[in-house]
Amino acid sequence: MARGRQTLPMPDIRRTAGQWLEEHGDYLYRFAMLRVRDAEVALDLVQETLLAAWQGRESFQGSSSLRTWLVGILKHKITDHIRREIRERDLEEAVGNDPNSMFFKADGSWHESLHAWKDNPESLCRNQQFQHILDDCIGRLSDKQQQVFVLREMAGEDTEAICKICGITPTHAHVLLHRARLALRKCLDTNWFGRRGTRS
């Protein structure tokens, strides 16, 4: 039996991996895309996952569903990828460089008066132009803010998962989210809400 496995002919690899891809490919791709927001990277991660799944197929017990097992592998691949990004690009934010000073006066009040946004989420989420500007604004966040914000708001992960993936403390995650939101509100206000005469 074991011998048979070792000499599996090529068509079986293609058939099995093809079947996994058929049944779970979209789900895995989406799961990766929501977290890394880059089609090339997401595809690579799915490929790595299928490769690891094929090589470790004997360890799949069938006690969980195949999809759960594949997603478990993919989660590890995503975590490795994000940690490597953090390491390589040295995404640590300088502590002294507190972006809060951009938004608040020395006495802690807002630098500028903030007006209410009138557009509602139902229309905004269908507006391609808004999504384009939103993407652009997210892209302008510092790397680490972006990483944490995407996991939280694009992928819908909670604090615990974010800390596990990025290897940071909950307080650090919350500081980064807070800073990201300050910067995003400002960017969207300037580039979307402000220019369309929605000031009240």
Place this chain on the structure above:
Amino acid sequence: MKHACREVSRLASDALERELSLWEKLRLHVHLLLCINCRNYRVSLHRLHETLARIRAAQSRELKLTEEQREKLLAELEQRLGG
């Protein structure tokens, strides 16, 4: 209250992440009664949060591999596994 808006903006963000303590809630809501800027800020955060949740839901329905991506993936897998 010194540094009020700076602190309250942090609490408004944290409220989306964790259960605030009773004291924090009190501080947040008393300040919101008094400060239009922070009220507007909080509304913005909630709108942004909800908009992103809707975008996420839409992407969860719509994001799919193209045939081309699928074929490329399979071909590369085959090459790596068979080589």
